[in-house]
Amino acid sequence: MKGKTKLIKKDGTRLDGRKPDELRPVRMEVGVLKNADGSALVEMGRTKVIAAVYGPREIHPKHLTLPDRAILRCRYHMAPFSTTDRKSPAPSRREIELSKVIREGLESVVFTELYPRTTIDVFIEVLQADGGTRTAGITAASLALADAGIPMKDLVAGVAVGKVNGILVLDINEVEDEYGEADMPVAMMPSFGEITLLQLNGVLTPEEFEEALKLAEKGIRQLYEHQKEALRKKYSLQKEEV
């Protein structure tokens, strides 16, 4: 059925009423967990992701230690109750891959050389999945890193662009991902415009790819404003005391 299902209505809006270049309603909150050194919650429509950061701390097993910088470890995991069909809690092939791409997407922004011989552990837990969980995860993880006080080059924000019924759409949800023609998650450093994560599932022409990247950047800029807002919200009270 791929590509046959009608996902764009006659008036040009999508099934959930959004315009093609519109994000889902976004909610971000920083410092949601007490035990973690840094934490954040990100909601994009019905997708809900929580991220926790621990460290810099001593590495176990010790042989992973690097003498000149910290290592970054990342676990992306979907809760068994996050999907309609129960998801086995064991890490799947997909989750292992996403952990890797998210780790690589964050490695380029963290100044790891400031904390030699330590580890920074990032845990991303998907509480509710409705498409775009990896990009929501990396967005939450970068907020959690900032909350942990770890020096970074920039924040990272991510969004997925898809192609449904031949039209490029921003921030695709589960239905659009499943029945659409293409899915392209992108994460960027918004201040630099540098891409830290880019995957593409499906088929796009070179022109469409260029167009999709532009659309993603537009979405990421909006998300970046939300991120800054969320960080300011938590720390504005402390600022007044200074």
Added chain:
Amino acid sequence: MSGETVKRFASRLVTPGEPLCAPEEFMPGPGTYVDGGHVRAAQLGIASYDLKTRIVTVKPLASQPRIPKTGDVVLGVVVNIRDELATLKIVADDKGENYSGTYTGILHVSQVSTRYVKVVEEAVKMGDLMKVKILRDSVPYQLTLKDARLGVVAAACSNCGGLLVKTSSGQLKCPRCGSVERRKTAPDYMFVERRRRGRGSGRK
């Protein structure tokens, strides 16, 4: 200075990656870095521009990562002991604030005391909570006890497990079974024998 300039260089809350100024205007200070022709914030915090020294700094707002460093006095628990070596789990700094996770430290006999000590057990035992100084912040951390303020802060009786109490003569005595043990105690040992007159009970 024009109003626009004052506004640009006023203290404000910044997030990582935010451009602060050109490196020609202000030198990058702590909490900042230079990239792409801008001085940028490396941390979430308050940017402040020092017009005298021409240095821009970001004072962090989020709690900072704390890692034990050379020269720090830290609290640790003895988790393993051999004749010539004690292994400690460093849990907190000398103010008692926990680190994120624990760090492994090693105390060699040669660092136990300024006088000759044959085996580590003469001065410390398993499970002791102690104040130690970090000699070298390599992994594992090299520790020392060679300082008057360092030593065991809390210890349990190796016979019955009761908390040892420091007597007026400086010995450690078990109030339950009465056995006396040898330790190198810190001056702020937590359990001190109650004197008849004054309130000489332990601090904390």
